[in-house]
Amino acid sequence: MAYLELRNVTKTYASRSKGEKALAAVRDFNLQAEAGELVVLVGPSGCGKSTTLRMIAGLDEPDLGEISIDGKIVNNVHPKDRDIAMVFQDYALYPHMNVKENLAFGLENTRLSKGEIEKRIQEASSFLELLELMDRFPKHLSGGERQRVALGRALVRQPKAMLLDEPLSNLDAKLRVVTRKNINAIHKKLEAVMVYVTHDQVEAMTLGDRIVVMDQGVIQQIADPRTLYAEPTNVFVAGFIGTPPMNLIPGIAADSSHIEALGYRFSLEGEDLGPLIGKRVILGIRPEHINVVGCGDTVAYEPNILRAAADMVEFLGEQSLIHFTVNNAELCCRTFGEELCRSGSEYLFRFTPEKLHVFDGETGRRLGGSHG
Amino acid sequence: MDKKLLGRMKKYKFLYFLFLPIAVYFAVFAYYPFIKGILLSFQENRLIGNRPFVGTSNYEAVLSDPDFLQSVKNSLIIGLTDMVLYFVLSLLLALILNEVFSALLRKTTQTIAYLPYLFSWSVIGGVWALVFDLRGMANLVLGFFEIEPVFFLAEPALARPLVIGMGVWRSVGYFSLLYAVAIVAIGPSLFEAARIDGAGRLKQIRKIILPALRGTMKTIAVFLAIGVLTHFDEIYVMVNPANRQRIRTLLLYVYETGILNFKTGTASAGAALVMAGTLIITAATRRLIKYDKE
Numbered sequence: 001m002a003y004l005e006l007r008n009v010t011k012t013y014a015s016r017s018k019g020e021k022a023l024a025a026v027r028d029f030n031l032q033a034e035a036g037e038l039v040v041l042v043g044p045s046g047c048g049k050s051t052t053l054r055m056i057a058g059l060d061e062p063d064l065g066e067i068s069i070d071g072k073i074v075n076n077v078h079p080k081d082r083d084i085a086m087v088f089q090d091y092a093l094y095p096h097m098n099v100k101e102n103l104a105f106g107l108e109n110t111r112l113s114k115g116e117i118e119k120r121i122q123e124a125s126s127f128l129e130l131l132e133l134m135d136r137f138p139k140h141l142s143g144g145e146r147q148r149v150a151l152g153r154a155l156v157r158q159p160k161a162m163l164l165d166e167p168l169s170n171l172d173a174k175l176r177v178v179t180r181k182n183i184n185a186i187h188k189k190l191e192a193v194m195v196y197v198t199h200d201q202v203e204a205m206t207l208g209d210r211i212v213v214m215d216q217g218v219i220q221q222i223a224d225p226r227t228l229y230a231e232p233t234n235v236f237v238a239g240f241i242g243t244p245p246m247n248l249i250p251g252i253a254a255d256s257s258h259i260e261a262l263g264y265r266f267s268l269e270g271e272d273l274g275p276l277i278g279k280r281v282i283l284g285i286r287p288e289h290i291n292v293v294g295c296g297d298t299v300a301y302e303p304n305i306l307r308a309a310a311d312m313v314e315f316l317g318e319q320s321l322i323h324f325t326v327n328n329a330e331l332c333c334r335t336f337g338e339e340l341c342r343s344g345s346e347y348l349f350r351f352t353p354e355k356l357h358v359f360d361g362e363t364g365r366r367l368g369g370s371h372g
Numbered sequence: 373m374d375k376k377l378l379g380r381m382k383k384y385k386f387l388y389f390l391f392l393p394i395a396v397y398f399a400v401f402a403y404y405p406f407i408k409g410i411l412l413s414f415q416e417n418r419l420i421g422n423r424p425f426v427g428t429s430n431y432e433a434v435l436s437d438p439d440f441l442q443s444v445k446n447s448l449i450i451g452l453t454d455m456v457l458y459f460v461l462s463l464l465l466a467l468i469l470n471e472v473f474s475a476l477l478r479k480t481t482q483t484i485a486y487l488p489y490l491f492s493w494s495v496i497g498g499v500w501a502l503v504f505d506l507r508g509m510a511n512l513v514l515g516f517f518e519i520e521p522v523f524f525l526a527e528p529a530l531a532r533p534l535v536i537g538m539g540v541w542r543s544v545g546y547f548s549l550l551y552a553v554a555i556v557a558i559g560p561s562l563f564e565a566a567r568i569d570g571a572g573r574l575k576q577i578r579k580i581i582l583p584a585l586r587g588t589m590k591t592i593a594v595f596l597a598i599g600v601l602t603h604f605d606e607i608y609v610m611v612n613p614a615n616r617q618r619i620r621t622l623l624l625y626v627y628e629t630g631i632l633n634f635k636t637g638t639a640s641a642g643a644a645l646v647m648a649g650t651l652i653i654t655a656a657t658r659r660l661i662k663y664d665k666e
Binding site for chain 1: 559561562564565566567568569570571575579580583584586
């Protein structure tokens with residue numbers, strides 16, 4: 001049995017004014033997570049990820065469905081009795097208590113002995129390097145320090161489930177890396193199930209054992225980061241995961257192995273377009289699967305090769321991003337150390353046939369097979 | 373004037389220009405009367421013509437007047453009781469209203485509680501006079517329990533409670549609104565964190581709300597301290613020969629002496645003493661509540 005389980009969880013917010021439809025924040029959410037697993041909920045703002053987290057915490061109640069933690073259905077259990085800890089986006093440190101009191105507050109409301117409380121605080125604060133900050137008040141702490149206290153407050157509870165709501169969004173890039181490490185370390189130490197909410201797909205990919213991609217209250221895909229990247233289940237996931245995102249090009253399935261798009265003909269390998277022939281499809285390809293195979297007129301026409309001038313070249317060190325436009329479609333190619341063409345001259349881009357993804361133009365779902 | 377200030381005035385001359393009317397207003401209606409009042413308090417009681425200086429004799433007259441001493445006592449009793457009651461009851465009201473789940477009920481109650489503050493004292497005096505009249509609502513209720521009617525307005529022992537009650541009725545809603553604003557400003561995630569941390573509602577009030585209200589409490593306390601000796605309007609509308617000795621406050625004494633009896637010098641001396649007293653009470657309050665510390 002799963003450690004944390006959500007079954008058909010649905011939450012609707014009542015409409016504010018008459019005539020406005022009630023807003024489904026989360027629809028039919030199903031998830032099973034094991035102890036020791038770090039699950040990341042990711043999606044654009046308003047996709048229902050925070051609402052889901054709040055329902056697990058007990059701060060919001062689901063309209064339908066069940067939530068169970070460690071085999072016990074907790075729908076009607078008070079947040080304090082769910083054996084969870086939560087890290088808030090704004091840290092929610094008690095402003096009139098010093099660091100030590102902040103750490104102790106949750107424990108004082110339990111039946112733990114004073115000695116045990118002291119021990120846990122010591123442990124957590126040395127783990128998160130808070131020992132020197134114990135007498136300080138939140139307003140005298142830096143953002144990173146506050147974040148560590150917030151993590152410490154969750155850590156001392158030794159919860160069964162640790163919930164994190166966009167914990168890195170108020171930190172600068174450097175601190176994010178450090179805090180990510182902290183979170184990973186806590187995760188290993190606690191062996192609790194961790195549910196982490198973020199809108200940042202990079203954060204999701206680097207932290208998550210499994211990632212739940214959500215959009216408009218509905219789960220789009222649950223998978224490990226690699227699968228999510230390589231086999232996005234639909235257009236939304238394909239466009240959401242990856243920076244820059246997958247190129248998505250509308251086209252028509254010409255025959256069982258060819259797609260016509262942008263005035264070009266793309267041949268696919270190992271994909272049977274059978275049922276979609278003559279219908280609208282969306283062709284997807286990651287920027288790194290578009291290769292520069294030459295400049296100007298150096299290469300004769302071949303299938304899957306597009307000719308276009310670069311709109312902009314972003315030099316990023318070990319890689320460059322070439323942005324180009326073909327028939328009003330803005331595309332991006334990622335190259336690694338290859339020669340760039342003279343400015344003004346046209347590039348020849350080759351779309352690797354076995355890396356092409358095909359999505360149903362109607363449903364947005366990705367077509368069959370397992371492309372790598 | 374130092375160069376920096378001159379430079380700033382040049383740089384922001386438009387802002388200083390905008391500031392001018394306020395400066396003139398205070399000069400004409402606050403500072404000039406203030407200085408004039410101090411001068412008057414050392415001059416003979418005369419409405420027209422030259423007023424010779426008489427040293428401290430006005431102060432001596434005031435301080436030996438039993439009516440003045442009684443009004444000091446009245447002022448302190450009414451003012452300090454009002455201060456404590458306004459402070460505590462408005463805080464309680466704000467805390468209680470904050471616990472009301474229904475927004476409609478909360479807002480309605482808040483508005484009703486705030487409403488009397490918008491009435492002028494004469495209206496409030498009228499309302500209270502009606503309620504506590506011999507044939508008023510209060511006696512109607514008493515009559516229901518077969519209690520003999522009480523002439524509230526003429527009963528010396530009830531005079532102070534009535535005036536204090538009027539003040540509370542008028543002002544508690546207003547001050548509770550100030551507290552309510554500060555409570556609303558507390559981040560909701562703090563309460564959510566406290567719920568997860570297992571803190572009950574009372575503990576949340578003690579550990580989150582009250583500490584967050586400290587700044588507002590200090591401001592209100594000082595504000596109330598400034599007003600302790602300056603109760604006038606509610607006294608003026610309620611005073612009558614039967615209760616005069618009990619509720620004549622310092623400002624009423626000043627009014628009676630100066631405006632009704634034309635003893636300008638004596639009244640000014642009384643007013644100067646009121647100001648000195650206000651300064652002392654305010655300074656003491658600031659010290660007591662450690663106003664300048666965080």
